[in-house]
Amino acid sequence: MSANFEKIAHVTRGMLKDPSKKYKAFKGVHLPNRQWPGRVISKAPRWLSTDLRDGNQALPDPMNGEEKLKYFKLLCNLGFKEIEVGFPSASQTDFAFVRHLVETPGLIPEDVTISALSPSREHLILRTIEALRGTKNATLHLYNAVSPLFRDVVFRNSKQETLELAKKGARVVTAATKHAAESTPTNWGFQYSPETFSDAEPDFSLEVCEAVKSIWRPTSAQPIIFNLPATVEMSTPNTYADLIEYFSTQISEREKVCVSLHPHNDRGTAVAAAELGQLAGADRVEGCLFGNGERTGNVDLVTLAFNLYTQGISPNLDFSKLDEVIRITEACNKINVHPRHPYAGNLVFTAFSGSHQDAISKGLKAYDDRKNVDPTWKVPYLPLDPHDVNSEYAAIIRVNSQSGKGGVAYLLKTNRGLDLPRALQVEFGAVVKDYSDNKGKELTIGEISDLFNTTYFLEFPGRFWLDDYTLSSNGPRSKSISCIVDVKGRNAGRCVIEGSGNGPMSALVDALRRQFNIVFDIGQYSEHAIGSGNAVKAASYVEVKANNRSFWGVGIDDDVTSSGLKAVMSAVSRAATEAAK
Numbered sequence: 001m002s003a004n005f006e007k008i009a010h011v012t013r014g015m016l017k018d019p020s021k022k023y024k025a026f027k028g029v030h031l032p033n034r035q036w037p038g039r040v041i042s043k044a045p046r047w048l049s050t051d052l053r054d055g056n057q058a059l060p061d062p063m064n065g066e067e068k069l070k071y072f073k074l075l076c077n078l079g080f081k082e083i084e085v086g087f088p089s090a091s092q093t094d095f096a097f098v099r100h101l102v103e104t105p106g107l108i109p110e111d112v113t114i115s116a117l118s119p120s121r122e123h124l125i126l127r128t129i130e131a132l133r134g135t136k137n138a139t140l141h142l143y144n145a146v147s148p149l150f151r152d153v154v155f156r157n158s159k160q161e162t163l164e165l166a167k168k169g170a171r172v173v174t175a176a177t178k179h180a181a182e183s184t185p186t187n188w189g190f191q192y193s194p195e196t197f198s199d200a201e202p203d204f205s206l207e208v209c210e211a212v213k214s215i216w217r218p219t220s221a222q223p224i225i226f227n228l229p230a231t232v233e234m235s236t237p238n239t240y241a242d243l244i245e246y247f248s249t250q251i252s253e254r255e256k257v258c259v260s261l262h263p264h265n266d267r268g269t270a271v272a273a274a275e276l277g278q279l280a281g282a283d284r285v286e287g288c289l290f291g292n293g294e295r296t297g298n299v300d301l302v303t304l305a306f307n308l309y310t311q312g313i314s315p316n317l318d319f320s321k322l323d324e325v326i327r328i329t330e331a332c333n334k335i336n337v338h339p340r341h342p343y344a345g346n347l348v349f350t351a352f353s354g355s356h357q358d359a360i361s362k363g364l365k366a367y368d369d370r371k372n373v374d375p376t377w378k379v380p381y382l383p384l385d386p387h388d389v390n391s392e393y394a395a396i397i398r399v400n401s402q403s404g405k406g407g408v409a410y411l412l413k414t415n416r417g418l419d420l421p422r423a424l425q426v427e428f429g430a431v432v433k434d435y436s437d438n439k440g441k442e443l444t445i446g447e448i449s450d451l452f453n454t455t456y457f458l459e460f461p462g463r464f465w466l467d468d469y470t471l472s473s474n475g476p477r478s479k480s481i482s483c484i485v486d487v488k489g490r491n492a493g494r495c496v497i498e499g500s501g502n503g504p505m506s507a508l509v510d511a512l513r514r515q516f517n518i519v520f521d522i523g524q525y526s527e528h529a530i531g532s533g534n535a536v537k538a539a540s541y542v543e544v545k546a547n548n549r550s551f552w553g554v555g556i557d558d559d560v561t562s563s564g565l566k567a568v569m570s571a572v573s574r575a576a577t578e579a580a581k
């Protein structure tokens, strides 16, 4: 028997060459006049967070009471007005948590409605109502599965028996909430989910929902919520949208119904399904932060919210402190947010590749230049301004062997205030590229900064190091210089060199030529201030040309003339080092 089983297992293991016998294409509803493709989303839906229920039931280690409370407060702070707080009939932890919320004054904000889920079984419904009793606003959420697969395999129920199960549960809910002896009256709302809606006959889902509606008798002021789950995502998201449009247009007394979506992410398209479902007429969306939830998760509410936001539509949720949201979610769920998670992953505002870095830094500069006149966000590769989620641009650009000069220059600018001329960017970009290629790993800004100091002799002397100097004026456009210079390498030692020219720099060039017989020309030169006030410094960049080659030097000093002279020494040292190779 066991050998036989292994044989079968062996034969069937692995992907099939022809999967068509084992897997059948999903057949959607026939909807030739579908309207949703021509629509656009123009407002945020009603949101319900089911992190504390569907999210929690999917965790290897479900949240304890303390974690649930922390999470509940987070959800309230983010702006959720409907929160499914648990499945109180499942465990004492869930029951006690709901009671704690209800019984502790001030824990549930006045404008927040809590909801709890119950299967359509009398004792479980009663226990759920018991948990919610006494809170100001509560939604009792009832469910039973309606699809043929569940009818046949799980419940072994006929259609009629499935319909009766829903009706029986609805009646229990009505009776128990009507007669609930509450010292503080609860404003009860009712929600019904035909579980497995995505795989059920659309007309049967409608029939069950109509039956539940006739028992609960909603009004326009207090509509019933029909939550239509893609309990399992069955096919492309357009098929879910078709089902939603069909339901939304066929259900009677539509004005007394709130159509709600509850997409799971089995095919990775829950976000698309939720968006198309809204086009198809849904008013409300249920999901979890960062897509936690059964199997591949519930639809990710963070992505949905930012998808709206980046279209210029307020999601009515505030994720400004996204880092904190991630920290709390990871701590409570014990599941990390993926580094490439839309909007939230720690790599989504990061570019390693050179051409992306170049485009981003140009885009950020262009945005900064025009934002007072035109605040429209248009920056290559960045659909969201990282500042909106409290992130810094500095985190955007990171350097490895795929990076180019633009990213390196951007980092030196943002971290050290150094605005390198383009030709120097090219030169130093190549130095960084060589270094990172050899290292085979990402470089930190500290490493890039050290490499810049070493390459341009900013901290440790090169072949020539200017210790001190005096300048004297011989009349307009004529200067003399006397410098104390430390020399390394051949003829090492300290010496005094003297020269003259029409400015300090050309006087130094003359002194170096006289003393060391070094012949070169000054090419490009630029300087700028770093910082402001008493701490201001000057940065100078000088290009020297010798033997048909160009070498850049950098000098930083409190004094602008000294920074220029140091930059010349830095460039000449680099040229001399190269000549000595």
Ligand SMILES: CC(=O)SCCNC(=O)CCNC(=O)[C@H](O)C(C)(C)COP(=O)(O)OP(=O)(O)OC[C@H]1O[C@@H](n2cnc3c(N)ncnc32)[C@H](O)[C@@H]1OP(=O)(O)O
Pocket: 054, 057, 087, 089, 090, 091, 118, 119, 120, 121, 124, 143, 144, 145, 154, 155, 165, 195, 231, 294
């Ligand atoms: C798609 C969803 O996410 S639905 C929510 C799912 N969440 C959970 O299940 C988390 C909490 N659940 C639990 O703690 C338990 O499953 C309980 C307390 C609800 C029930 O526990 P048990 O009575 O031990 O039953 P069990 O867990 O085996 O559930 C299966 C039984 O429930 C029945 N059932 C399942 N869903 C429903 C429903 N909506 N209405 C009525 N009966 C249902 C099944 O037919 C099965 O009955 P059977 O034992 O007669 O065959």
Ligand SMILES: CC(C)C(=O)C(=O)O
Pocket: 054, 143, 193, 195, 196, 227, 229, 230, 231, 232, 262, 264
């Ligand atoms: C009970 C329903 C809403 C559910 O969680 C699902 O079908 O996924």
